[in-house]
Amino acid sequence: MNESADARLRGTVESVYRSESRRIFATLVRLLGDFDLAEEALHEAFRAALEQWPRDGVPENPRAWLVSAGRFKAIDGLRRQSRFDPLDEDAGQIAAPDDTATWGAEDIEDDRLRLVFTCCHPALPPDAQVALTLREVCGLTTEEIAHAFLTAPSTLAQRIVRAKNKIRDAKIPYQVPSPAELPDRLDSVLRVIYLVFNEGYAASSGASLTRHDLSGEAIRLARLLADMLPEPEAMGLLALMLLHESRRAARSTPSGDLVLLEDQDRSLWRRELIAEGSALVERALASRRIGPYTLQAAISAVHAEARNAEATDWSQIVGLYDVLERAEPSPVVELNRAVAVAMRDGPAAGLALVDAILGRGDLTDYRLAHAARADLCRRLGNKSEARASYERALALTRQEPERRFLERRLAELMAEGESRMAKGVSRDFE
Numbered sequence: 001m002n003e004s005a006d007a008r009l010r011g012t013v014e015s016v017y018r019s020e021s022r023r024i025f026a027t028l029v030r031l032l033g034d035f036d037l038a039e040e041a042l043h044e045a046f047r048a049a050l051e052q053w054p055r056d057g058v059p060e061n062p063r064a065w066l067v068s069a070g071r072f073k074a075i076d077g078l079r080r081q082s083r084f085d086p087l088d089e090d091a092g093q094i095a096a097p098d099d100t101a102t103w104g105a106e107d108i109e110d111d112r113l114r115l116v117f118t119c120c121h122p123a124l125p126p127d128a129q130v131a132l133t134l135r136e137v138c139g140l141t142t143e144e145i146a147h148a149f150l151t152a153p154s155t156l157a158q159r160i161v162r163a164k165n166k167i168r169d170a171k172i173p174y175q176v177p178s179p180a181e182l183p184d185r186l187d188s189v190l191r192v193i194y195l196v197f198n199e200g201y202a203a204s205s206g207a208s209l210t211r212h213d214l215s216g217e218a219i220r221l222a223r224l225l226a227d228m229l230p231e232p233e234a235m236g237l238l239a240l241m242l243l244h245e246s247r248r249a250a251r252s253t254p255s256g257d258l259v260l261l262e263d264q265d266r267s268l269w270r271r272e273l274i275a276e277g278s279a280l281v282e283r284a285l286a287s288r289r290i291g292p293y294t295l296q297a298a299i300s301a302v303h304a305e306a307r308n309a310e311a312t313d314w315s316q317i318v319g320l321y322d323v324l325e326r327a328e329p330s331p332v333v334e335l336n337r338a339v340a341v342a343m344r345d346g347p348a349a350g351l352a353l354v355d356a357i358l359g360r361g362d363l364t365d366y367r368l369a370h371a372a373r374a375d376l377c378r379r380l381g382n383k384s385e386a387r388a389s390y391e392r393a394l395a396l397t398r399q400e401p402e403r404r405f406l407e408r409r410l411a412e413l414m415a416e417g418e419s420r421m422a423k424g425v426s427r428d429f430e
Helices: 003-032 035-056 062-080 086-093 105-119 126-137 142-148 153-169 182-201 212-228 232-245 271-286 292-305 314-327 331-345 347-359 367-380 383-396 400-428
Strands: none
Touching (some): 003 035, 003 062, 003 126, 105 126, 212 232, 232 292, 292 314, 347 367
């Protein structure tokens, strides 16, 4: 094979790896029963492809060929190491690398869904569910995940190892839950996907407001879930993320500073994502099995439909928050509703609700509660209380763009105070 043909072949293998490797991995986990063995088998299969495809040609179904080759290589390796487990009983029926009939596309897609549910099993700690899903389903490296969540790679690696050991020792089944189990298990999967998205859409700390790689992976996972398991809340979550993602370009300035929703350039909003998200909201609402993700998506759709901030239908948003608060009561939902009430009925009405939340002791250490209170006090002209709340929010904020925004607000309040003082002094001497 000449150099150009060899380069084309390598390009083909690399393309298949990018598009198919996690699907192949999911099937190998099912066939081999072990995450690490499946990962090793995956790389052995692609190594075999680089050796054999130049001689034999690219198979008609590369994905199936690679699954079969990976399984064959793994079992052969286990035999050589004289530690073959019950898979040995199957040895006579092992598919040869060129026997692709065994692996159908539908089976492999089902395996991806099984892998998602395994990684998000409620027996695993929440942080382990997130890490394992990003590593095994999305294929991110340990270093990439550790960087995203500001964790040492060694700590993240230990978390993943412990999760894999838990799956093995507790004999957590590699399967999609039964219909009776599905609602509770689906909640866990959706929560993990949304946690990943939120960290990408509004990073909890660091120099950047967003992490596009993480939010992109979450949307990819949500698409996979909604395609293979079209439950209303799966569609609702995908809709919510698409509608949020549509505003990404408008959420910060070219220098990385935060831009509030009311000040965003709506011409930068991605209309194709808004259209897709709104259609998914309508489908989820039409099912009449309406959950919290669908309700949040419906609120985002109302914002997306407004031509400008002044045209926002705040009455509809308050109504949707009323329903959301009944469906999933929480102080954060209550806070968001309070902000919507302030936009509908004025800052005094919203401030009374925010003060009631904080007065109960809820959200005492939640930076956005103090930032919301500060803004409402500022709008009411109560500069001293606004300043105290901005300072409290600033003390709780770990994200640099948010810190800069709060510092600007404080500087503006100080400048206004100095300006008024100067005017007062000049009048005294007139």
